[in-house]
Amino acid sequence: MTDLISASGDAASVDADVLVIGVFSGEDAPELPESAAGVDAAFGGRLAAQLAALGNTGSASSLTRLPAPEGLAATLVYAVGLGEATDLDDETLRRAAGTAVRAAFGQASVAIAFEGDPEATATGAALGAYKFAGYKTDGNGDDAPETIKVLGATEAAVVKASVLAESVAQVKDWADTPANLLRPPGFATEIEQAARAAGLDVEILDAAALTEGGYGGVLAVGGGSAAEPRLVRLSYRPEGAKAHVALVGKGITFDSGGLSIKPTAGMWDMKGDMAGAAAVVGATLAAARLGLAVNVTCTVALAENMVSGSSYRPSDVVTIRNGMTVEVLNTDAEGRMVLADALSRAVEDGPDAVYDVATLTGGQLIALGRRTMGLMGTESETERLRRLGEATGEQGWPMPFPEDIVKLMESPIADVSQCATGLKRDGHMVQGGVFLSKFVPEELPWAHLDIAGTADSDSAYGYIAKGATGAPVRTLVALLEEHAA
Ligand code: BES
Ligand code: MN
Ligand code: ZN
DSSP: OOOEEESSSSSGGGOOSSEEEEEEEOOSBOOOOGGGGGHHTTTTHHHHHHHHHOOOOTTTOOOEEEEEEOOSSEEEEEEEEOGGGOOHHHHHHHHHHHHHHHHHTTOOOOEEOOOOOOOOHHHHHHHHHHHOOOOOOOSOOOOOEEEEEEEEEOOOHHHHHHHHHHEEOOOHHHHOOOOOGOOOOHHHHHHHHHHHTTTTTEEEEEHHHHHHHHHHHHHHHHSSSSSEEEEEOOOOOOOOOOEEEEEEEEEEEEEETSSOOOOOOOGGGGGGGHHHHHHHHHHHHHHHHHHHSSSEEEEEEEEOOOSSTTTTTTTTEEOOOSOOEOOOOOOOHHHHHHHHHHHHHHHHHHEEEEEEEEOOHHHHHHHHHOEEEEEOOOHHHHHHHHHHHHHHTTTEEEEEOOOHHHHHHSSSSSEEEEGGGGOOOHHHHHHHHHHTTTTSTTTOEEEEETTTTTESSSBBTBBBSSSSTTHHHHHHHHHHHHHHH
């Protein structure tokens, strides 16, 4: 893993293979910040003109590579656009730092000298240094830089950025792992090892314990697989905790759709259908590593949705942990089945708030795209997550509970229908949230985060690599920080 280092001094004299400077948007040429004065001097005062000649006018995350002239300690200079100087915000810094670090793969050391908040720069740089190791027998191309120096960053800022990036990297590794190499029992063991290393208490319910506990949703979904389902619970109990937060995650290690089987094209993406579980575990690990003063109980339901003689079927009526009955109409709506059990269990502890995270519906992707998660729940909590998501660069948007959709989720024979009457697609994402609301007490602060679109990216940009994004770990950590304050 890349070593993130706080550094001070002048950009011109910092020792690194690559020196990264930020430049602002200008009319004909980029505007150089004051901190680049020494670097510009080494270029004979012609840096802005040279960048302009190479087509860089400072637009956000544009990148130009230059050989360093004599007088600089570095070998290469990367100039990264930071956009308009007056609009400089944390997300611009994170993306610019991530863009530079991704461009510096194959170089051993990088130093970044930006204006603005060095913690944002450090976070973007650390996130950008992620690489999925993969399974190529003769290696997988250039590695991330071994060291990244962030000029002006405090030791605390670097530690915070490193903890966030480490937790996000763990989530991405899990989400990108092929489904044959991460099945529920093995995933439970990996979570247990990571949690114990962070000093958390761990409880794992196997199929026998799930039967004993009445977890009908997890057992129904997991029943079609040769690999048993698991419910994993992590507890973080620091001294002086200000609140008790329950985090819940959907951990479908592969979603074939079950008997309501998915089409071949795109089914491979369903190796990442456990990204919600990975994210809540990652946030819980980060809370422990940062020593946040908040009790966290994390409950993840792990199952593999497969096709076999023991698969659950459309028409089944399943009894959830809280005693409610659900009429199954589509075995591909498995996420809400396992979350019903996990939410039921989570609220039994009497937390002050509960948040569930899930790659729940294709409808989220259709409604909001790949960079905005869908939020549902109590207004205070969806608004809080919208605000925090905007600050972290993991945007979300609150969705309503319209009465026609609520009505569509009624079953003629059970307490609730798993899917809309006649499998109507109306308000597809909202149907999921309406269903989940049945398993959360009315007065309890709650939010449901549908990350079907945001859990992975089909392209690389800023600090995001192609593949799993680790979203919304940083938003969840910000949320836990608020509960700890
Ligand atoms: N895991 C999928 C949702 C999903 C789709 C995640 C695309 C990421 C990308 C979920 O289990 C699912 O299959 N949802 C169905 C629900 C429907 C059957 C009610 C969907 O969205 O079509
Ligand atoms: Mn599904
Ligand atoms: Zn799914």
